[in-house]
Amino acid sequence: MQTYKVVVMGSCSVGKSALTIQLVKNCFVFNYDPTVEDSYCTQLVVDGETCQLDIIDNTGNKEHQAWRHQFMHHGEGFLCVYAVDDIKSFVDVNICDQLHKMKDADHVPFVFTANKTDLTDGLVTQVLGQEVARSFKVPFVETSAKTQKGVEQAFQELVREM
Template sequence: MLYKLVVMGSSQVGKTALTAQLIGNCFIPDYDPTIEDSYRTQLVVDGEPCQLDILDTTGNEEYHALRQEFMRRGQGFLCVYAVDDVKSFVDVNIFRDQLRGIRDTDRVPLVLVANKTDKADCLVTRELGQEAAKSFKVPFVETSAKTGSGVERAFQELVREIRRFSVQELKHCRDAEHDQGCGFKPCKVM
């Protein structure tokens, strides 16, 4: 099955490094601003092989229109912040609010990712990340693109969220269909 994933977050949080670590098991130490790059890879999630179409996006505000487009196209979203950058953590709220506005729903498959956990100068604690994820009602994963820790788990968790979302949507549609019935009022036999 093909999953369209979007990696989003502020500039320099490690979105490209996370994607490169998943795709090629390598770390990219140099910062090179991304506008939009697309990658394909396979990943096994809960015993099932999955084809991932990953869109690595820009965090620059000047590309706001482009950001809206990728928020429309994605099935699921990794919202990434860096533990050594408080502003990137605060910006998670902006990305989430934009996503909810564009999709016109609070229910979007999303995983909150705390990246750069290998750094000694952690400014955003695990507890803050967990609290944010709990308030968003989404999973929380800590990663290090440098060491590879948690990277595969973050993408796997997003695939699981997409699957859960799909099951919930199907159930919601069936319930709505059942509540409406066939459109005819029942007849009474006298």
């Protein structure tokens, strides 16, 4: 069975932990507890093949950037998450550019992920998210950790990219 090292990245409060816990434990966490770093292991079926994901749920806190760089260095694939109700989180997702520089590669496997799509007061449109993903030449997936929408799909797309 193939094992993939996945890093979930993005600003604070975008739902990185909620997405990861929804995938791994099939439940939604209502309480926000800022993450420094958590790791999870789960199996996922992608195109009929079972694989193992070793997932690092990375901090969005800028005070821990040294850790973020360490995770970026060791990760094989990246779920770059922003919240549709937070313009700043969308702008801050420029970590994708950092990935290309750090990995010194033309192609770094990542999925541009819009989270909290269950909210009706979204500020970042689907079209804008798709345009940015297209500019990076990566998949775009809309998710809601709360409703489970697109959660498994986002991780499956990342495995396909890897």
